[in-house]
Amino acid sequence: MSGDVDPFEAVKLVFFQECDELLADLEGGLLALEQGTGDHETVNAVFRAVHSVKGGAGAFGLDALVRFAHVFETLLDEIRAGRKPCDDVTVRTLLRASDVLADHIAAARGQADPVEEARSAALVAELEALTYGAAAPVSAEAPGEVEDAFVPLPIAAAPLEAEADEWGFRPVAFNLASLDLPAEAPPVGESAGWRIRVRPHGRMYASANETGLLLRELSRLGDTVVSLDAENLPTLDALDPEEGYLAWTVEMGAEVSEADIRDVFDFVEADCDLTIETAGVEAPNVVEEPAEAAVPDIDIAALLARATEAAPVAAPEPVPAPVVAAVDAAAAAAVPADAQPGASVPANVPTATVMTAAAPTAAAAPATIRVDLDRVDRLINAVGELVIQQAMLAQKVGESGLTRHSGVLSGLEDLELLTREIQDSVMAIRAQPVKSVFQRMTRLVREVSDMTGKRVRLVTSGEDTEVDKTVVERLAEPITHMLRNAIDHGLESPEARLAAGKPAEGTVRLAALHRSGRIVIEIGDDGAGINRERVRAKAVDRGLIAADAVLSDEEVDNLIFAPGFSTAEAISDISGRGVGMDVVKRSIQSLGGRISITSTPGAGSTFTLSLPLTLAVLDGMVVTAAEQTLVAPLSTIVESLTPRAGDVNYIGGHDPVIRFREAFVPLIDVAYSMGFRPTPMAPETGVAVVVETESGAAAALLFDAIQGQRQVVIKSLETNYQQVDGIAAATILGDGRVALILDVDAIVAVARRRPTRIEALRSDLKLAS
């Protein structure tokens, strides 16, 4: 990080990061309140979140954000104070307000368009209605106005001269005798200046305010003539050290405004007797100050000495000078040597960061650095090449005829382990929890629930499950679509639910988990489940299946992924126009993922997405089919076996099936089905690899031979060539050859895409067993 970063901009970045955290706190708190699990501290935390957003936004002049946060905060403050209830209606409004607040933040950040005025205003009106009752004020107090209490002091005050003490006073030759002389006319003379009388109460000192400092502030405004009135100072035996006994009169020129004078006393007004009046002719006992001095030369010690003189045994005003000195000493001891601030500490970001870190009790946050994503991707690419190179080297060494015990081979093995470790570490850099996507969904659910009038509760789990950043980003859209579907089509209306003996509020589940090297996302609802009759009728209607097709429940359910299928009777605004589940399926597939659905009538449906953790590498089984080298993703493979002639049966005379674990599965000759060879091979001359698709369908893929298991770097075929059915991507093997990575699901689907035949197969199998 360079030192020339504008510190202000750097803090702004911090602010927006903090906003993300605050929004999460806000939403989490509001959801807890909605579910009745919140308490008073939850309300406090929610208030603080909005308050902090407003505070930071104000510092950066983000007015729209400040205005909205202010109204939001005002209602929360009322609730916090117990003046307004925190009922369902209120919490729902607050939740929607948190959405608009998030939008304002996104807009302020430049990530989104400014929030529509009408939308923001509508919510402001709602918040105000809740805050003030029906008679809401037309507009809220503009938060900018809260500044009213702070009138800036003129900053061009005379700089303190070097010889001034820490209070800003310089010693002055002081003749006690002069005190007894009648006062000379103050220099402010006949022109009506100001006469300020201040008599501090003990309370003023208790709050660590000092008369000396007030006098110093006044002296910055203009010339002052100060006189001390120690008349009320009692004798020591009657003296309460916490009380204030002294009073001061300050004469100032008329050029100073009353507002400026009052401002000096802003902090202490309530804790002292203060009169500010235009100076009359009569002059009190004054200490004359040298006319040429910008800063009054008052020797407090001398003044006090006089007070002592007046009451010989009296202790001085409770000026806590010794205590201050002690604190100074303690502070000096505590200042680390390297943090010795000079006259000006450069206010750049590294300094701020270092000093933050130096504060020992600052919130413990994990140490992080921000790295440009491009750099990480370059690293990942380089590591990908490293993996290929390592594989090539291993292969060349293997071919060179070295003995197994040679040091080269064991060195190579170590290299392989290291390479894999580097690769895992690099992949971990890109890994992110799915939390960011999941959090967005609570809002979506709320909005869709509002639009449909259905009551919905979103239950999430596994938010901390990590997956590649690209996968996380591209998950948002399909999940959004499926959640909308789940609420819009899956859940019934509250009335229908009650009639079905279910709670009026529907539940939508969103879960993430790791399963065998992939991430699985489940989106489930406890709605009515898929209406198979209707799906079937529609599929027949659209020509997707034959009218007499006999399909299993699972096959019917999965018809909703077929292109051109839409279950919505009327195209609804919510589930989107023209975007069907086939689009969702395609976007999942483009991530190397699979999607399936299970549904139970009356109890709901669950979509299951299975995605690779990374888009960069894959554990694969390298196989040969008609002299082509192919890679089958290891995650799909259940088992491999060598078929014997008797194991293979032919359904209807041409579709081969093979016995596998007391069942028959289709046997697919991959080379033949992909056109690598004109005629099918004899099954017993090859190797069958049993694979299972995400939807649970099993099949056996027939290859010529298995070469071995290998990690391969995925190279997109679509980017560099074009999409090919049955092929997911390509890779470069150790010997430099290109190998195609099979799309097992697609291959199996093609083989099973003949419903009538499959049905024939099924009935044949039933007969056989």
Add this chain to the structure above:
Amino acid sequence: MTKTILTVDDSRTMRDMLMIALADAGYNVIQAVDGVDGLETLEAQGADIVITDINMPRLDGFGFIEGMRARPEHRSTPVLVLTTESDAAKKQRARDAGATGWIVKPFDPVKLVDAVRRVAA
């Protein structure tokens, strides 16, 4: 002599803003994230001046000032309260707790340093 200012605020943004403005003005700045942390930091490191937020988890600004004033060595340490609330009741409450003065948010660095100078010897 360089003065040490303790800033107590749960918002990182605000802590950073204070840090930049105050360090720029030549103060030594130490930080705490809430009232409890503030009292501990004060105990461990001491400070010449304290600036505290009001709304904080665990222990709010009022409680923090009261806790501070309960210790003889901090009774005369100036405390400025950061507040967005300009109403008199809030200020009075801060004053009752023992606050020396207040800084109204949003502040600009000049105003901030000005307010600090006003209460610091």
